[in-house]
Amino acid sequence: LNEDTEMNLKVAKFSKQIVKDYKAHPIVIQKSASVYDGIVQIFLEDVGTLYAVDQNGHLAGVISRKDLLRAAIGNKNLDDLPVSVIMTRMPNIVTIKQEDTLMDAAKKLIQNRIDSLPVVREIDSDSHTYEVIGRITKTTITKAFLEMIER
Numbered sequence: 001l002n003e004d005t006e007m008n009l010k011v012a013k014f015s016k017q018i019v020k021d022y023k024a025h026p027i028v029i030q031k032s033a034s035v036y037d038g039i040v041q042i043f044l045e046d047v048g049t050l051y052a053v054d055q056n057g058h059l060a061g062v063i064s065r066k067d068l069l070r071a072a073i074g075n076k077n078l079d080d081l082p083v084s085v086i087m088t089r090m091p092n093i094v095t096i097k098q099e100d101t102l103m104d105a106a107k108k109l110i111q112n113r114i115d116s117l118p119v120v121r122e123i124d125s126d127s128h129t130y131e132v133i134g135r136i137t138k139t140t141i142t143k144a145f146l147e148m149i150e151r
């Protein structure tokens, strides 16, 4: 095969990859936890985004590094401030499903200018009830792309 054909096949293959095969473990925090605990957790887990869940374990919000920084600048008592106050909450969370493609995920990341997407299983769409089962980040997409191209 010539080089162009080979590259086209690789790109075609990349565009068929599904979220299920690449998703990482989601790092979750209770929405009642403090901003202080959120900051500790984001360092300990070495991630850029935390997913907040309610008492039932359902997705309630997303907390990014900048959300935590913003909260830390303006507030003295980070122990008393729950992450639920600073998170981006449902129904404004952009999510992705296991069966969706990595291309779908890449588009959502770029269009919404965000770093990560919670991978969710829908429990009840009317009430925006979702279970978080993974995460897709810009790193996930970059890794998958390299694997496809270099193989």
Ligand code: ADP
Pocket (backbone or CB within 6 Å): 049, 062, 063, 064, 065, 066, 067, 087, 088, 092, 093, 094, 095, 113, 114, 115, 116, 117, 118
């Ligand atoms: P950072 O804020 O650290 O640069 P992001 O670019 O991912 O990280 O986040 C930008 C803003 O978008 C933050 O306020 C964050 O809460 C929000 N955000 C991040 N991921 C999502 C998502 N999947 N759906 C909706 N909002 C999100």
